[in-house]
Amino acid sequence: MTTPITQSAPDDDDRNSFIYVVAALAALNGLLFGFDTGVISGAMLYIRKTFELATLFGHSVNAAYVEGIIVSGAMVGAVIGAALAGRLADRLGRRRLILVGAVVFFVGSLIMAIAPTVEILIVGRIVDGIGVGFASVVGPLYISEISPPKIRGSLVSLNQLTITSGILIAYLVNYAFSSGGEWRWMLGLGMLPAAVLFAGMLFMPESPRWLYEQGRVSDAREVLSKTRLESQIDAELSEIKETVRTESGTFRDLFQPWVRPMLVVGIGLAAFQQVTGINTVMYYAPTILESTGFADTASILATVGIGAVNVVMTVVAVLLIDRTGRRPLLLTGLAGMAGMLGVLGVAFYLPGLSGGLGLIATGSLMLYVAFFAIGLGPVFWLLISEIYPMEIRGTAMGVVTVINWGGNLIVSLTFLRLVDVFGQSGTFWLYGVLSVIALVFCYQLVPETKGRSLEEIEADLRETAFGRDTDDHPDVAKTDD
Ligand code: BGC
Numbered sequence: 400m401t402t403p404i405t406q407s408a409p410d411d412d413d414r415n416s417f418i419y420v421v422a423a424l425a426a427l428n429g430l431l432f433g434f435d436t437g438v439i440s441g442a443m444l445y446i447r448k449t450f451e452l453a454t455l456f457g458h459s460v461n462a463a464y465v466e467g468i469i470v471s472g473a474m475v476g477a478v479i480g481a482a483l484a485g486r487l488a489d490r491l492g493r494r495r496l497i498l499v500g501a502v503v504f505f506v507g508s509l510i511m512a513i514a515p516t517v518e519i520l521i522v523g524r525i526v527d528g529i530g531v532g533f534a535s536v537v538g539p540l541y542i543s544e545i546s547p548p549k550i551r552g553s554l555v556s557l558n559q560l561t562i563t564s565g566i567l568i569a570y571l572v573n574y575a576f577s578s579g580g581e582w583r584w585m586l587g588l589g590m591l592p593a594a595v596l597f598a599g600m601l602f603m604p605e606s607p608r609w610l611y612e613q614g615r616v617s618d619a620r621e622v623l624s625k626t627r628l629e630s631q632i633d634a635e636l637s638e639i640k641e642t643v644r645t646e647s648g649t650f651r652d653l654f655q656p657w658v659r660p661m662l663v664v665g666i667g668l669a670a671f672q673q674v675t676g677i678n679t680v681m682y683y684a685p686t687i688l689e690s691t692g693f694a695d696t697a698s699i700l701a702t703v704g705i706g707a708v709n710v711v712m713t714v715v716a717v718l719l720i721d722r723t724g725r726r727p728l729l730l731t732g733l734a735g736m737a738g739m740l741g742v743l744g745v746a747f748y749l750p751g752l753s754g755g756l757g758l759i760a761t762g763s764l765m766l767y768v769a770f771f772a773i774g775l776g777p778v779f780w781l782l783i784s785e786i787y788p789m790e791i792r793g794t795a796m797g798v799v800t801v802i803n804w805g806g807n808l809i810v811s812l813t814f815l816r817l818v819d820v821f822g823q824s825g826t827f828w829l830y831g832v833l834s835v836i837a838l839v840f841c842y843q844l845v846p847e848t849k850g851r852s853l854e855e856i857e858a859d860l861r862e863t864a865f866g867r868d869t870d871d872h873p874d875v876a877k878t879d880d
Contacts, residue, residue: 422554425497435531439682486794493541500530502593503533507529508527535803548853560777605622642858648788657860666802669783709771713777743824784796
């Protein structure tokens with residue numbers, strides 16, 4: 400007689416750890432994003448020495464202008480990538496688009512690492528950026544759709560954690576290669592996480608929600624059976640069934656009356672995440688810090704410190720976001736950002752910045768980043784992966800992400816000019832006022848999504864839009880915990 404073998408179904412713990420593996424691997428999308436954001440400022444110092452930046456395609460041009468193109472080329476690419484990503488994610492599937500994004504990013508990094516001319520370097524930056532554009536949409540989208548509701552906030556926010564880690568790693572890579580000025584290594588190292596992401600995703604499952612939409616119900620069930628308890632699968636499948644339409648949505652469906660409020664929320668959050676100035680710190684921290692009396696190397700080290708604060712506070716957000724909910728973190732974060740920008744403006748306004756005031760300025764710059772990292776940073780990417788109906792989720796996230804990258808581009812191109820016109824204090828106050836407006840916007844319009852399944856959120860939003868919810872703000876999570 401043979402003893403029955405009980406290895407076919409994984410036990411609960413296996414299933415739990417598997418979902419963490421899937422999310423952590425998919426979160427490497429954020430690492431590509433962050434590495435790309437952090438690496439260029441360091442590499443630029445040495446690119447200047449390799450190439451004659453005052454000529455482009457045989458014409459004499461302003462070297463600063465060419466530098467601007469090299470830096471912003473990736474953001475232009477990211478706008479293009481994000482614009483294409485939504486439709487591609489709906490057509491190809493989430494997993495396949497992650498694979499494509501990793502290849503595009505890899506190729507872009509390779510082109511940059513071996514670029515014989517500045518023109519080819521710019522092409523590499525744009526290709527790399529397209530990969531980042533794909534990654535920034537499909538990373539949170541995939542994790543959100545594969546996660547169980549109770550831990551979805553933490554799992555999607557892993558993507559923001561890897562964005563911030565990517566920025567920090569890039570700062571460290573810059574530092575490590577700075578003595579030899581090896582900018583090709585700095586940029587080329589991006590190939591490594593892209594290769595790991597590609598290889599790892601080959602073994603990861605597709606989003607069960609996308610599979611169901613494609614009519615592949617048994618495949619969807621199989622994915623759920625690997626990532627959920629047996630008792631939860633049927634309930635989740637029937638919930639998904641409720642929201643799946645036979646045809647996938649079009650761009651015009653974004654403007655249906657019941658979707659429109661969430662389109663406004665997504666666009667508002669995308670714009671506010673950028674126009675409140677975070678990337679002026681990410682890109683220009685050494686320049687800002689130099690004026691507070693830090694020497695060159697000290698300001699680079701302090702920049703690493705800022706990168707570390709960003710990572711640590713994002714860890715705090717990952718741990719809190721499914722307990723406190725999204726709104727408390729978002730509102731606290733924005734209030735803190737506004738306060739710190741106010742203090743920064745005062746510190747830069749008063750004389751004596753290179754003395755004790757410089758320390759206050761540096762401290763408030765770090766706290767400003769900390770407040771971004773517990774609020775607007777992770778909550779933006781999480782909410783846009785939660786608030787759109789299944790049939791247009793990819794498209795809507797693509798549109799909103801285009802606005803985010805467009806805002807990023809505009810802020811980084813205008814920062815130095817704003818400082819010329821309004822001074823550093825005026826510029827910080829401007830971002831501070833925009834943070835206050837963002838706070839009011841979020842208080843009034845942003846829903847709470849904690850603990851709800853994506854399908855419940857969708858159903859609640861339909862109800863709210865049809866006038867059956869009398870709350871002051873569309874509080875989607877009224878029941879749990
Ligand atoms: C933003 C990026 C920013 C990063 C900083 C992200 O959420 O979208 O633009 O560079 O946070 O941590």
